Amino acid sequence: MVETKSDQFLNIKNVSTAFKINGQYYDAVSNVNLEVKHDEILAIVGESGCGKSTLATTIMGLHDPEETKISGEIDFEGTDLLKLDEKGYNQFRGAKIGMIFQDPLSALNPLKRIEDQIQEVMIYHTKMTEQQRHARVIELLNQVGIEDPERTAHQFPHQLSGGMRQRIIIAIAIACKPDLIIADEPTTALDVTIQAQILDVLRDIQKENHAGIILITHDLGVVAETADRVAVMYAGQIVEQGTAAQIFNEPKHPYTRSLLRSMPQRENENDELYVIQGMVPSLQKMPKQGDRFAPRIPWIPASAHEAQPKMHDVGDNHLVRCTCYKNFYFPDQVKEGAGHESN
Amino acid sequence: MWKTILRRVLIMIPELIILSILVFLLAKAMPGDPFTGSINPKADPAQIHHLMEIHGLYDPWYQQYWNWVVHLFHGDLGMSYEYQEPVVTLIQQRGANTLWLALFTMVLTYVIGLPLGLYAAHHEGKLQDTLVRVYTYVTMSIPFFVVLVLGIWIFGYALNWFPTSGSVSATASGLGATTMSRLGHIILPGLLGALFGTVNIVQYLRSEVIDAKHSDYVRTARSKGVPMKDIYRHHIFRNSLLPIAAFAGYSITGLLGGSIFTEMVFSYPGMGLLFLNAINFRDYTVITALVLLYGFLNLMGTLLSDIVLSIVDPRVRIE
Numbered sequence: 001m002v003e004t005k006s007d008q009f010l011n012i013k014n015v016s017t018a019f020k021i022n023g024q025y026y027d028a029v030s031n032v033n034l035e036v037k038h039d040e041i042l043a044i045v046g047e048s049g050c051g052k053s054t055l056a057t058t059i060m061g062l063h064d065p066e067e068t069k070i071s072g073e074i075d076f077e078g079t080d081l082l083k084l085d086e087k088g089y090n091q092f093r094g095a096k097i098g099m100i101f102q103d104p105l106s107a108l109n110p111l112k113r114i115e116d117q118i119q120e121v122m123i124y125h126t127k128m129t130e131q132q133r134h135a136r137v138i139e140l141l142n143q144v145g146i147e148d149p150e151r152t153a154h155q156f157p158h159q160l161s162g163g164m165r166q167r168i169i170i171a172i173a174i175a176c177k178p179d180l181i182i183a184d185e186p187t188t189a190l191d192v193t194i195q196a197q198i199l200d201v202l203r204d205i206q207k208e209n210h211a212g213i214i215l216i217t218h219d220l221g222v223v224a225e226t227a228d229r230v231a232v233m234y235a236g237q238i239v240e241q242g243t244a245a246q247i248f249n250e251p252k253h254p255y256t257r258s259l260l261r262s263m264p265q266r267e268n269e270n271d272e273l274y275v276i277q278g279m280v281p282s283l284q285k286m287p288k289q290g291d292r293f294a295p296r297i298p299w300i301p302a303s304a305h306e307a308q309p310k311m312h313d314v315g316d317n318h319l320v321r322c323t324c325y326k327n328f329y330f331p332d333q334v335k336e337g338a339g340h341e342s343n
Numbered sequence: 344m345w346k347t348i349l350r351r352v353l354i355m356i357p358e359l360i361i362l363s364i365l366v367f368l369l370a371k372a373m374p375g376d377p378f379t380g381s382i383n384p385k386a387d388p389a390q391i392h393h394l395m396e397i398h399g400l401y402d403p404w405y406q407q408y409w410n411w412v413v414h415l416f417h418g419d420l421g422m423s424y425e426y427q428e429p430v431v432t433l434i435q436q437r438g439a440n441t442l443w444l445a446l447f448t449m450v451l452t453y454v455i456g457l458p459l460g461l462y463a464a465h466h467e468g469k470l471q472d473t474l475v476r477v478y479t480y481v482t483m484s485i486p487f488f489v490v491l492v493l494g495i496w497i498f499g500y501a502l503n504w505f506p507t508s509g510s511v512s513a514t515a516s517g518l519g520a521t522t523m524s525r526l527g528h529i530i531l532p533g534l535l536g537a538l539f540g541t542v543n544i545v546q547y548l549r550s551e552v553i554d555a556k557h558s559d560y561v562r563t564a565r566s567k568g569v570p571m572k573d574i575y576r577h578h579i580f581r582n583s584l585l586p587i588a589a590f591a592g593y594s595i596t597g598l599l600g601g602s603i604f605t606e607m608v609f610s611y612p613g614m615g616l617l618f619l620n621a622i623n624f625r626d627y628t629v630i631t632a633l634v635l636l637y638g639f640l641n642l643m644g645t646l647l648s649d650i651v652l653s654i655v656d657p658r659v660r661i662e
Contacts, residue, residue: 060566086571094568101566106559109578110658120577121567156657172567 010036010059010180010212015072015082017051017058019283025069026283028054030236032072033311036180036212041203043215043227043244045259049280051236052216053102056184059214060099061089077179095125098173102185104165108157114168115153121175140171143208144201163194170201177209184216199226220263224248232256235280235292238311242318252320254300254328255293261330274330291322299331300324344660347653355642362638363415367408370631421628425620430632433617440510441613444529444605445598451537452544452594457587459541460548461580467553475549479542487539491608494535505531508610532605543594544587551583558582581655588655592647596640 012034018025029051036042044052057063058070061081074081081092093099101107108117118140119133128136134153141149144167157165166186173181183202187195203226206213217223223230223244230247232240232255240253251257261274278296286292291305309322395401399410414420420430463475499507505527506512512524555561556579564574603615610616614633621629653660 062562062565090568090570092568093566097566099563099566101559101563103559107563109560109564109582111582111656112578117563120564120569124568158658169563172563 008035008037009077010034011073011075012059013073013075015055015058015070015074017054017063018069020067020069021284027236027286028283029058032233032238034231034238034241036214038179038210038212039206040228041206041213041215041226043217043223043230044233045217045220045223045230046233047218047259047276047280049282050233052233053184054236055233056099056182056214056216059180059182060093060097061086090124094121094178095176096178097180097182098176098178100166100169100173100181100183100186103189104162104169105189107169108165110157112156113153114155114157114160117157118153118168118172118175121172125176136175137171140175141167143174143205144168144171145197146171162190163197166190166194166198167201170198170205174205174209174211177211179211180214181206181211182214182216185218186215187219187222188217195222196225202226220259232259235286237292237321238319239293239321240319241311242316246316246318250318252314252318252325253293253322254291254297254325257325257328257330258297291324294324297328300328304328344653347660348650351646351649351653355646358642359639362642363412363635364408366631366635366638367411368404369634370627371404371407373627420632423621423626423629425624425626425629430628433629434614434632434636437612437614437617438599440611441599441606441615443525444533444602444611444613445595447529447533448536448540448602449595449598451533452541453591455537456541456544457548460545461552463545464549464552464556464583465575467556472549475545479545482539483542485539488604488608490535490539491532491604494531495608498531510612528609528611532602532609532611536602536605543590547586547590548583551586552579555579555582585652585656588651589648592649592651593644596644596647599640 012032015029015032016027017029018027032055034042034044044055046052059074059081061084063070070082072082076092076096079092081089084092108114115134115137118137122128122133122136126133137153138149141152146152146164146167152160152164152168157168160168166189170186173183181202186202187198190198199222202213202215205211215222215227227244230240230242230244231238232247232253234255240247240251240256247256248260251260255276258274258276262276264273276296277298281287281292281295287295289307290302291309294300294302294305304324304327306322306324309324311319311321312323314320399407402410418431420434422428423430423433426433459475459478463472466472495507498504510525510528511521512527561574561578564578565571569577599614603619605611606613606615607619617629618633620626621633649659
């Protein structure tokens with residue numbers, strides 16, 4: 001079954017998503033190119049407001065068409081999702097694309113039993129009988145590591161802990177064995193021990209279903225633990241893309257390097273933690289020229305940035321936006337002598 | 344769920360006791376005594392003194408309270424000075440009138456309010472929504488008695504479509520004719536009450552539906568591939584009805600108390616009018632009985648709301 005599927009089944013080409021603010025459209029996601037293969041976890045990393053969740057909901061087709069303008073192409077197993085109408089999209093949502101949401105506390109309907117909420121997705125995409133659906137619910141609950149499936153199936157969301165609720169959401173997302181699972185910050189609302197368990201569940205499911213997973217997170221620790229490939233997003237653009245090894249061992253873009261440097265590590269536990277200055281520009285104030293990250297690294301001369309930064313292949317499909325990475329250094333390194341940290 | 348209801352009913356007992364003590368003490372605090380006005384003004388004060396003694400009015404208040412409660416449980420709330428009838432009989436007659444009007448108004452209110460609220464929320468921010476909102480603002484800002492007076496003037500006197508006073512026509516005989524006549528008398532006040540009282544339901548439902556529409560669980564449902572039409576039916580509508588359901592129990596008892604404005608303008612012989620007259624004529628026994636009854640109805644209203652809520656919302660049930 002797996003062999004017959006094309007290896008690269010999701011191809012996002014030049015996708016931009018613009019929101020209408022006071023009658024004008026502003027890009028929240030601009031010209032994103034990405035592809036996802038079976039059996040791989042692609043992590044999309046970036047700080048809050050960089051457009052990663054918008055990209056996820058764009059793939060899911062969850063935007064209000066009257067408030068957003070989406071361009072480009074999302075090729076999913078040969079179908080351009082962006083050309084589908086609501087009815088056509090519903091054939092994909094839940095069936096071929098499953099989504100796991102950030103906040104398990106509010107993502108479940110408080111008035112419906114767990115069983116009904118999981119069965120709902122099967123009602124729309126399969127011809128299973130009530131009994132078959134029930135059996136599948138129990139199977140799913142077992143798969144996501146729920147201790148007492150029969151009892152839990154009969155309960156309401158408020159009777160479950162946050163970690164259990166997130167497992168339920170995962171169960172809903174995988175109920176119809178989708179090829180693509182989009183996990184939007186699946187562990188952000190959970191404490192650390194539960195995070196690890198949830199990530200384990202995700203990895204197991206990926207192996208079992210040969211699904212491709214897009215894991216959206218701002219937590220580099222989670223990325224390091226799970227991702228095969230990583231795309232770093234900043235201000236709506238992808239600024240660096242490569243395998244997890246490439247990103248963690250040879251980060252190029254100033255933003256990637258700043259992110260990694262602001263992560264506490266054992267080697268530098270006595271140093272002061274690096275903090276990226278400023279914040280992501282709002283949609284209306286997005287710089288039109290130069291690297292969008294430039295205002296946050298003011299010590300780098302403007303001449304180091306390209307006027308319209310492009311993606312450059314620095315070897316083995318390791319893509320970096322803008323050429324400024326060649327001249328980038330951290331401010332404190334000037335005092336001690338520039339470039340003493342090798343990369 | 345039975346546990347929730349049982350617990351809720353048990354809580355009501357101390358509430359009722361406190362309510363009845365308060366009502367009793369308030370009645371005691373009213374000026375005057377029951378005899379000065381009802382017997383010959385030339386009567387010997389010693390005679391009044393004697394009557395007071397016989398009726399136990401010099402006993403300590405808790406003993407008097409206890410007597411009052413015992414009578415209460417025997418269905419004896421005393422005599423009305425004004426109507427010279429037992430208060431209980433009086434309330435029974437008026438209560439039935441008010442009940443019909445209240446039920447009719449309530450049903451109409453929901454029949455008008457629910458679709459309007461849902462319709463407005465469905466077209467959030469569009470012209471349809473604005474129209475509904477303008478309607479609610481207008482109906483809320485016009486004082487209700489003005490509406491009633493205008494209504495009775497236009498549809499009662501000018502067009503002569505509906506009767507303008509009373510609860511049943513004096514000439515109607517036989518069950519069918521009487522029922523039709525009763526219905527005819529409540530249509531206009533009921534319709535006006537519903538049209539101008541539905542604002543709560545419309546606005547509540549509208550904002551609840553809009554909240555639900557943008558909620559995370561609706562997004563989850565959409566990501567399951569459920570068509571929007573079904574999401575409205577299975578997720579949005581039911582969840583949005585929660586506050587309305589909670590409100591329902593309360594509003595029916597509010598209506599049972601009788602709308603003083605409506606009954607006054609339409610000279611409709613219900614509880615509201617009875618209460619108003621009792622105050623005008625210092626008919627203390629009736630006032631006391633009605634205050635007690637209103638208090639009781641309010642408690643019942645919250646109880647009813649809680650029970651309804653525990654049926655529709657699993658989160659408030661005790662399991």
